[in-house]
Amino acid sequence: MTDPTMTSIVLRKRPVGEPRVDDFEVLQRPLVHPGPGQVLVRVIFLSIDPYMRGRLSEAKSYAEPIQIGGIMGGEGLGEVIASRSPDLVVGDVVVGTRFWQSHVVADPKQLVKLDRHGPPLASYLGVLGMPGTTAYSGMTDIGQPKAGETVLISAASGAVGSVAGQLAKRAGARVVGIAGGADKCLFVQETLGFDACIDHRVVDLKGALDEACPNGIDVYFENVGGDLQRLVFARLNPFARVIMCGMVAEYNDTSPRPGPNLMFVVRNRVRIEGLIVSDKMHRFAEWRALAAPWVMEGSLKYREDIIDGLENAPSALIGLLSGRNFGKLLVRVGPDPA
């Protein structure tokens, strides 16, 4: 009988442009054991998010670069299978970071224990987790949509956009989504209940924006950047607010694209503000408390896109960066708790 092993995904080399599967490496090694005060967690779900592209680069960013040979970081969820801490017992379900592994040894202070009998576990990584909190903070701290305003959401079927738009609907705004493909647009309109959704692959994106936003745009939730950004910014109303959450269409660029001329910011007194949810730690628990009942009653809609197998995490991330996922992207690393 062989010793038990664990699997980790490490960064082998820094991608140039679009990451490739061979920029990563799957390592097997003997299973680690928890030290005094630590626990051993068996990973169940790993969250794959666009910001991870930044961590693959050496450039200074808000998230620390992953070192070459280092284990990929990222939020995950798992079950405690061994504990040398009084704070957690075997069977507890927790969320934490550094989860591109089959097993994680951690200090309980780095983990948040979840209610196993509340919302579905995976929802804690999406609609109730970091992406949902990002949407909530963006709308609460920056967007502040009002009844009758027009709110435009890019990457509208995604983990952040889908929640941002539903929050704007709850505020009484007209909500327009942008997504890639007919199936995503159908989901955005029919399931999420947005007033309209634009497929960004259409030929006449300008015309589609004008038609869907006849009164201009008061709030824009920016998740993608790229050519769309210029078209949207040109249609912002006086006193519009832009939540700058991400620019995923540009993350694989090897040199920065020119941006829009900013005279519209003066002319229309626009407010553009960057958002990184880790600056707003108080919003996490606040959002979980607010939204968990909505998830359980079914009034807050969400969709998950689950890939099986830790070894597929690199290709999942690559797909996310080109919009191939449909809903919150998760990797299933192991089975649900018994």
Added chain:
Amino acid sequence: MTDPTMTSIVLRKRPVGEPRVDDFEVLQRPLVHPGPGQVLVRVIFLSIDPYMRGRLSEAKSYAEPIQIGGIMGGEGLGEVIASRSPDLVVGDVVVGTRFWQSHVVADPKQLVKLDRHGPPLASYLGVLGMPGTTAYSGMTDIGQPKAGETVLISAASGAVGSVAGQLAKRAGARVVGIAGGADKCLFVQETLGFDACIDHRVVDLKGALDEACPNGIDVYFENVGGDLQRLVFARLNPFARVIMCGMVAEYNDTSPRPGPNLMFVVRNRVRIEGLIVSDKMHRFAEWRALAAPWVMEGSLKYREDIIDGLENAPSALIGLLSGRNFGKLLVRVGPDPA
């Protein structure tokens, strides 16, 4: 003996690129008389400001375009010489708009009466007027400089920048100006008391910015745009605030220049916000009350650049747009009150 006449400057044709003197026309016509409830004002000073370039264009902007053949608008100051209103008497000094004329007929409700025995009259068009209020509102509503932060002010010797920087100094910040030429930089450092001033005509503007702002930039008061904008935005610190007040370096452009790539807004959680002071009417009286004592005691420094003769207003505006003025630009239309 001929009837008394008055002079007006009207827009003859829309400038393309840099305005020319022959885009304007000087008209003589018989002196108008006030109707019931109106007053006749003899103009003393006319304020020349960068935003006026926008009003010469047909493009939608925050200020209404001047019509072809219409009288140029703009803040001015004058003395009531005839009154058919109980609200103002002959000898009152007032500020108002539509002042590219030697005489103005107006409703007293469109005018603000000034204290003739307080600060120098011209200061009501500059340091205590629209430009000063713009600086005050920008720092109060958007910039919010804190002790120890680095505040960068473009067009630092100008009517807005000079006040903005002095307010940041009062808040305890390190204040760096940018101005065009050694004489302006000397004024910014020696008279206004900024910690440093960069001549934007130097060859190595990047190096000069790095040297003057070794800890990056926390607040940027944007008055000029152009190439400088990209260099400054690349040096903004996390949580920096940008007051987008104007982009005078681009006002004569015939097509918009590309702007900076905005990924830094996400990465550094920057807040960029447009400012037009007419949105903040409550700040005008508030600022006059706060700053008039500072002007009278000499602790708030300012400089005026006064051109003689209403007929020189067009060339004064043209000069302003290329940075030829040094201090708040005014046109003297008539003598001070007796």
